[in-house]
Amino acid sequence: MGVTLDGQAVFDEQELTLAVRSPSRASLQRSVAGLDGVLSIDLGARPRQVRQTGVLRAAGRAALNARLEAIAAFLDGRTHTLTTADGRTYRNLRLDSFQPLQERTGGPGIVVEYEIVYTQLGE
Numbered sequence: 001m002g003v004t005l006d007g008q009a010v011f012d013e014q015e016l017t018l019a020v021r022s023p024s025r026a027s028l029q030r031s032v033a034g035l036d037g038v039l040s041i042d043l044g045a046r047p048r049q050v051r052q053t054g055v056l057r058a059a060g061r062a063a064l065n066a067r068l069e070a071i072a073a074f075l076d077g078r079t080h081t082l083t084t085a086d087g088r089t090y091r092n093l094r095l096d097s098f099q100p101l102q103e104r105t106g107g108p109g110i111v112v113e114y115e116i117v118y119t120q121l122g123e
Helices: 062-071
Strands: 017-020 024-031 040-046 048-058 080-083 089-106 107-119
Touching: 017 107, 048 062, 062 089, 062 107
Parallel strands: none
Antiparallel strands: 017 048, 024 040, 048 107, 080 089, 089 107
């Protein structure tokens, strides 16, 4: 099983890395007259970031553009599910940015490095 986004195999597995940040909590600290110390109010869990980097390969310019457009279509504000080749599943991911980086020729086609930043809105 490969890497899929909403069940679609839009990524190559080679050189794909995920950096998953830890979930965090927000709080508010206020000093109150007459109290020694501060009042701390827990504001709950906050979303975490997931950063994906990798390379896309295609036989030619038209095929590469089609792959880039297929990934860019997920920049729709909705939540998606990313499943990795080793079976890990990340649900409720909003794709916040997709950035093709360095492009080069590689073997019989074109190779482009990319970076994607997701926000995991809940688990």
